[in-house]
Amino acid sequence: MRIGLFVTCVNDLMYPGTGQAVVTILERLGHTVEFPAAQTCCGQMHANSGYRAEALPLVRRFVDVFEGYEAVVAPSGSCVAMVRDSYPRLAEGDAALSARVAELAPRVYELSELLVDVLGVTELGAVFPHRVTYHTTCHGLRMLRLGDRPERLLRNVSGIDLVELPAADECCGFGGTFAVKNPDVSTAMLADKVRHVLDTDAEVLAAADNSCLAHISGGLGRLRTGVRSVHYAEILAATDGTLPPRTEPAPAAPTATPTD
Amino acid sequence: MTERRMLPLLPHGSGHLAPPQAFPRRAKVAVGDTQLRANIRRATHTIRDKRAHVVDEVDDWEELREAGRALKERVARHLPELLERFEQAATAAGATVHWARDAAEANRIVTELVRATGSDEVVKVKSMVTQEIELNDALERAGITAYETDLAELIVQLDRGEQSHILVPAIHYNRTEIREIFRREMPDTDDALTSDPAVLAEAARRHLRRKFLSTKVAVSGANFAVADTGTLVVLESEGNGRMCLTLPETLISVVGIEKIVPTFADLEVFLQLLPRSSTAERMNPYTSTWTGVREGDGPQDVHIVLLDNGRSATLADTVGRQALACIRCSACLNVCPVYERTGGIAYGSVYPGPIGAIISPQLTGVERNKSLPYASSLCGACYDVCPVKINIPEVLVHLRQTGVDGARERPSAERTAMRTLAWVMSDQRRYENALRAARTATGPIAGLLAGKRTPPGGPAGTLGHLPWPLSAWTVSRDAPLPARQSFRDWWRKTHGEAR
Amino acid sequence: MSTAREEIMTRLAIALRDVPADETADQVPVARDYRHAGESDPARLLDLLDERVSDYRAAVHRCTLDDLGATVTRLLTERGSGTLLVPHDVPEDWHAGYTGTVYRDSANFPYPLATLDETDSVLTGCAVAIAETGTLVLDSGLTQGRRAITLVPDHHICVVESEQVAATVPEALARLDGTRPLTFISGPSATSDIEFNRVEGVHGPRHLDVILLP
Ligand code: SF4
Numbered sequence: 001m002r003i004g005l006f007v008t009c010v011n012d013l014m015y016p017g018t019g020q021a022v023v024t025i026l027e028r029l030g031h032t033v034e035f036p037a038a039q040t041c042c043g044q045m046h047a048n049s050g051y052r053a054e055a056l057p058l059v060r061r062f063v064d065v066f067e068g069y070e071a072v073v074a075p076s077g078s079c080v081a082m083v084r085d086s087y088p089r090l091a092e093g094d095a096a097l098s099a100r101v102a103e104l105a106p107r108v109y110e111l112s113e114l115l116v117d118v119l120g121v122t123e124l125g126a127v128f129p130h131r132v133t134y135h136t137t138c139h140g141l142r143m144l145r146l147g148d149r150p151e152r153l154l155r156n157v158s159g160i161d162l163v164e165l166p167a168a169d170e171c172c173g174f175g176g177t178f179a180v181k182n183p184d185v186s187t188a189m190l191a192d193k194v195r196h197v198l199d200t201d202a203e204v205l206a207a208a209d210n211s212c213l214a215h216i217s218g219g220l221g222r223l224r225t226g227v228r229s230v231h232y233a234e235i236l237a238a239t240d241g242t243l244p245p246r247t248e249p250a251p252a253a254p255t256a257t258p259t260d
Numbered sequence: 261m262t263e264r265r266m267l268p269l270l271p272h273g274s275g276h277l278a279p280p281q282a283f284p285r286r287a288k289v290a291v292g293d294t295q296l297r298a299n300i301r302r303a304t305h306t307i308r309d310k311r312a313h314v315v316d317e318v319d320d321w322e323e324l325r326e327a328g329r330a331l332k333e334r335v336a337r338h339l340p341e342l343l344e345r346f347e348q349a350a351t352a353a354g355a356t357v358h359w360a361r362d363a364a365e366a367n368r369i370v371t372e373l374v375r376a377t378g379s380d381e382v383v384k385v386k387s388m389v390t391q392e393i394e395l396n397d398a399l400e401r402a403g404i405t406a407y408e409t410d411l412a413e414l415i416v417q418l419d420r421g422e423q424s425h426i427l428v429p430a431i432h433y434n435r436t437e438i439r440e441i442f443r444r445e446m447p448d449t450d451d452a453l454t455s456d457p458a459v460l461a462e463a464a465r466r467h468l469r470r471k472f473l474s475t476k477v478a479v480s481g482a483n484f485a486v487a488d489t490g491t492l493v494v495l496e497s498e499g500n501g502r503m504c505l506t507l508p509e510t511l512i513s514v515v516g517i518e519k520i521v522p523t524f525a526d527l528e529v530f531l532q533l534l535p536r537s538s539t540a541e542r543m544n545p546y547t548s549t550w551t552g553v554r555e556g557d558g559p560q561d562v563h564i565v566l567l568d569n570g571r572s573a574t575l576a577d578t579v580g581r582q583a584l585a586c587i588r589c590s591a592c593l594n595v596c597p598v599y600e601r602t603g604g605i606a607y608g609s610v611y612p613g614p615i616g617a618i619i620s621p622q623l624t625g626v627e628r629n630k631s632l633p634y635a636s637s638l639c640g641a642c643y644d645v646c647p648v649k650i651n652i653p654e655v656l657v658h659l660r661q662t663g664v665d666g667a668r669e670r671p672s673a674e675r676t677a678m679r680t681l682a683w684v685m686s687d688q689r690r691y692e693n694a695l696r697a698a699r700t701a702t703g704p705i706a707g708l709l710a711g712k713r714t715p716p717g718g719p720a721g722t723l724g725h726l727p728w729p730l731s732a733w734t735v736s737r738d739a740p741l742p743a744r745q746s747f748r749d750w751w752r753k754t755h756g757e758a759r
Numbered sequence: 760m761s762t763a764r765e766e767i768m769t770r771l772a773i774a775l776r777d778v779p780a781d782e783t784a785d786q787v788p789v790a791r792d793y794r795h796a797g798e799s800d801p802a803r804l805l806d807l808l809d810e811r812v813s814d815y816r817a818a819v820h821r822c823t824l825d826d827l828g829a830t831v832t833r834l835l836t837e838r839g840s841g842t843l844l845v846p847h848d849v850p851e852d853w854h855a856g857y858t859g860t861v862y863r864d865s866a867n868f869p870y871p872l873a874t875l876d877e878t879d880s881v882l883t884g885c886a887v888a889i890a891e892t893g894t895l896v897l898d899s900g901l902t903q904g905r906r907a908i909t910l911v912p913d914h915h916i917c918v919v920e921s922e923q924v925a926a927t928v929p930e931a932l933a934r935l936d937g938t939r940p941l942t943f944i945s946g947p948s949a950t951s952d953i954e955f956n957r958v959e960g961v962h963g964p965r966h967l968d969v970i971l972l973p
Pocket residue numbers: 537585586587588589590591592593615642645646647648649650
């Protein structure tokens with residue numbers, strides 16, 4: 001099967017390890033993954049903030065880039081939800097674009113949908129002997145209805161100690177621009193999420209969306225909890241029981257000088 | 261787009277519908293109020309679990325929701341004829357039907373009707389719409405005292421406070437606070453009054469008993485208005501509704517025009533959806549229906565005031581109109597993570613929570629209510645529980661868009677940023693240059709910012725503090741930094757040049 | 760100057776310009792795929808009603824028509840009720856044996872509110888009962904009287920006959936006349952207004968006895 005990878009702009013810039021993990025998993029299963037370099041961003045932030053006119057060219061672009069693929073996979077619940085749920089609405093009024101969106105959108109899958117529903121695999125030969133808890137991100141849970149697909153995949157990872165996250169279905173408080181437009185409420189929501197994560201005693205927090213994870217891990221980091229956050233694809237890709245080290249930023253870092 | 265331009269023809273509503281300051285500012289205060297947080301958290305969690313339990317028991321819940329949604333759509337699309345039918349049937353049954361374009365007109369009508377009875381006091385059944393139009397204030401200015409009889413409304417009224425919830429306006433008070441208010445404001449209490457809810461309910465009963473038996477005029481709202489029969493329907497728990505609807509001589513009901521249901525039989529859907537969604541009961545203790553005047557039984561002078569106040573303007577928006585389907589169950593408030601942390605007063609409208617964030621700006625016009633459509637993380641919990649399937653996240657995004665479109669011509673830093681970003685994202689070369697710039701720039705920037713890239717003790721690859729406006733992020737969260745190598749660079753290296 | 764009614768109608772017409780002029784309300788599809796009928800076995804229906812009414816902390820009693828007077832008398836005695844109000848068309852057999860004062864209320868000779876307020880108990884029948892939700896529906900018809908009498912006294916005894924029991928809400932509404940004044944009663948008066956905790960007993964009757972006849 002010819003699978004197009006939509007890595008998403010956030011992962012491209014910030015979390016390349018997640019994209020690499022998806023490629024590793026699919027190639028290990030014997031599939032050909034292609035990464036069309038013309039891809040950029042799905043336009044979610046624009047659309048959800050009310051900038052429809054600005055989002056529309058990105059919708060067109062996405063369709064141009066991906067409509068030739070049998071299946072498109074993205075390691076992001078919210079970007080897939082954007083394509084499947086919001087694209088039809090954004091394309092309204094442009095009959096040609098609407099038709100192309102309607103044709104493409106059903107073939108755009110979140111990683112666990114592709115693996116479980118399309119490829120029919122739940123056992124990936126991964127090894128990860130660590131205590132992990134899983135946060136069900138809102139768009140995966142309520143828009144894509146991923147159900148327990150990601151957990152089913154994780155449960156088959158050898159050595160994993162997968163513990164249930166209390167109130168896993170509650171929003172972490174990220175919500176895109178919500179996190180900066182309503183920082184106080186967002187932080188209050190984050191505090192509860194962090195508390196629940198700590199309650200599990202997990203070493204690693206996994207989720208299907210790096211944008212939510214950026215927010216939660218930002219809180220876990222600020223509090224120096226020592227809990228690591230990763231996209232669950234990275235756990236599924238691990239065969240030697242470890243995760244690649246957290247990526248360091250590009251240029252050589254000036255030495256940290258604790259001045260304050 | 262051209263459609264929307266016709267909207268200014270339709271006047272918006274007024275009343276208690278928009279916060280005097282933007283939501284984030286009011287939310288900041290609420291989030292810092294520890295007692296409020298504890299009260300709301302406890303109450304919302306209690307009702308959430310109960311609702312889930314009593315909804316799970318119904319195996320045709322989804323079919324009921326769909327029927328409820330569809331019936332409300334039928335009503336919305338054919339409101340004029342259904343209103344006419346309602347008016348005709350209610351009039352034939354002996355009621356007098358009045359029409360009010362806005363809050364001021366409705367208040368004037370009710371005030372005149374009360375005056376005509378010669379009474380200077382009224383008893384009130386809990387009604388959102390009379391709070392929306394601020395009827396009590398209008399009556400007070402006319403020298404008429406309105407007594408709220410619903411326990412929660414009574415608490416708020418005695419404390420001269422604000423409503424914070426659709427179903428339980430006093431949800432932000434705990435039992436100890438309620439006991440203090442009763443002790444302070446109810447003449448017939450003494451120190452023996454405890455904070456046991458049963459004791460407090462008993463105190464309210466004694467306090468209001470004489471009023472019920474002696475007051476000649478009652479004011480109510482209605483949950484439903486049946487077009488075919490001219491019937492009004494009120495659901496309640498305490499019996500204060502029955503008191504007001506049966507004992508006085510004159511009954512004045514203020515009813516939003518969207519409350520219509522086509523036929524009596526259609527109530528079979530809503531009488532199942534509403535109690536389970538609101539108080540998490542199979543059925544609420546009391547539901548009363550009345551059709552005009554019934555000789556020898558109940559009020560002999562019956563008035564109905566049909567209110568627009570921004571509803572027709574809301575109806576004109578083909579995406580936003582679904583908000584008019586709301587049956588005010590409050591389930592969306594109870595599951596909302598934002599509401600749980602701010603309570604209702606932060607929304608500055610009688611309609612708080614998710615439904616408030618979509619209905620208030622539509623009634624007033626988005627220009628007067630810019631911040632509420634952003635008072636949501638779009639998590640979708642509200643849509644999942646809504647008994648009439650209002651797609652609240654969809655309407656929120658749509659209203660954000662309306663606000664953005666309405667301000668197209670005014671300069672805004674946000675729009676500039678969004679446009680720039682979209683411009684960058686719509687071209688591969690620009691996008692790749694931007695990725696590269698982001699990666700190379702953050703090192704030095706990080707160096708400049710307090711001289712550290714990784715906060716001491718913090719995880720690698722994160723930043724502790726950023727300048728405004730990104731400080732809104734780093735106020736509570738470390739910020740991630742771009743990776744050393746972008747995904748596409750890795751791909752080129754490992755898989756060769758992409759197509 | 761146009762009236763408010765005309766102006767609102769004009770506004771609505773403008774607001775609904777997307778609705779085709781020839782579309783009628785009935786053409787907007789409403790799928791009624793929800794359950795209409797429920798349990799049909801009379802004995803099981805009565806058991807379900809019993810269970811559901813009890814869940815609201817109302818007291819349920821079962822007896823035959825022959826024992827009805829004795830059951831009512833026992834309930835009134837237990838509560839120490841010295842006065843009983845009944846609609847004029849309630850058969851005297853329903854409270855045979857009761858020795859307190861009985862007021863018979865009718866449209867022609869209604870008792871004043873003050874009397875209702877001083878009355879200890881009220882005894883009525885009902886129009887329909889809904890088993891699944893534990894609800895009694897009164898429609899001011901035979902044996903039910905006007906609405907005020909089942910509201911003001913603090914104790915209500917309601918008699919339900921087996922054939923009055925509907926399983927579901929749709930079944931119940933189909934048996935009712937929407938133009939009569941209806942009161943749906945599900946348990947004693949209650950409130951959830953303090954911390955979302957339900958407590959029984961506010962303004963309506965705080966004590967509800969339901970007698971089920973086979
Ligand atoms: S929007 Fe839906 S869930 Fe919220 S109050 Fe209205 S009917 Fe209930």
